[in-house]
Amino acid sequence: MKKVLIVSTVSRQFYLFEQVNIRVLRELGYEVHGAANFDDRSERLKEVNIIEHHIPFQRSPFSVANFKAYRELLKLVEKEKFDIIHCHAPVGGVLGRLVGMKFPNTKVIYTAHGFHFYKGASILNWLLFYPVEKILSKYTDQLIVINHEDFALANSKFKMKKLDLVSGIGVNYNKFTPVSIQKKVEKRTHLSLTDRDSVLIYVGELSKRKNQMVLIESMVDVLKKHPNTYLLLVGRGSLKSEYKEKISNLGLSEHVRLLGYRDDIAELMQISDIALSSSLQEGLPVNLMEAMGTGLPLIVSNCRGNSDLVENQVNGMIVSENTKEDWTKAICELLDAPQCLERYGQSSLEKSTMYSEETVMKEMHEIYNR
Secondary structure (H helix, E strand, O other), X not given: OEEEEEEEEEOHHHHHHOHHHHHHHHXXXXXXXXXXXXXXXXXXXXXXXXXXXXXXXXXXXXXXXXXXXXXXXXXXXXXXOOOEEEEEOHHHHHHHHHHHOOOXXXXXXXXXXXXXXXXXXXXXXXXXXXXXXHHHXXXXXXXXXXXXXXXXXXXXHOOOOEEEEOOOOOEOOOOOOOOOHHHHHHHHHHHOOOOOOEEEEEEOOOOOOOOOHHHHHHHHHHHHHOXXXXXXXXXXXXXXHXXXXXXXXXXXXXXXXXXXXXXXHXXXXXXXXXXXEOOOOOOOOHXXXXXXXXXXXXXXXXXXXXXXXXXXXXXXXXXXXXXXXXXXXXXXXXXXXXXXXXXXXXXXXXXXXXXXXXXXXXXXXXXXXX
């Protein structure tokens, strides 16, 4: 039986981002193995049912422990003789390809979920990550990127054998789907919200990169004009305490809600009116693709990934400057224009088919079959 090894730094990658790839590989007759640091083990790993190999990858590329991880990964590949190595994430992507170099009969695929060097990135990021990716591209049979900026850069600067732009990870639009107004109102009661309220949602790790602080600060002025507006921040992260304190200090505890980790994202999308993303950096944000399938208009910062999904004044708005003033203006403009809310939402729904599981499965079938 043909065998494939999916390499990622941490094991949650498999159930969060690899389910479509795993399904495709099984359809093609592969035995699917996964190499990652399984210290973050979750019951959700049962969803993918892969053959697990614990490799002690560390997320920091500077950790000396990654030398041990490299040696263990090399032994695994020598033993199992995989037909394909498909690697992900910065550390998994580097070590997976360094190992793959030693096995010329093994096809090496790397999916870049957003290069760490991009327009607006720090000079340090360009100095550290760009040379590594450029060198390793020579040993990459297939490079997969998920946004247009990364595709243009790789196409002009890198030396991989094949380059493809794939439409994200594939979203299950049977789950993320619009509901009737009546259902929406019914679902809102769980959060003590009514049909008179305007609900904004942002799903993402509470981090500097996701930049929720600018949204929290903008709510002070949004509420002056639209006092029945609520912001749902869904996710956990290192900045939770800082955000909680800021929300309290601004007197926003009722209107800005930190919901933490949730397994009912689809339902939270269905009760919302607008999906937001204030990120400083993205690959191709899953939260926005899920919102599109739910029929939500989008307001996003002007960064790579966000701008791939939002056509300004068509299915949402792109905030040119990521400031609280610009965010306040954009949110209020859209709340003041119910006809735009409806039109943008319908356009989001129509565009969402480009990012469905079916679309991505077709694209990955072609790549794995080469």
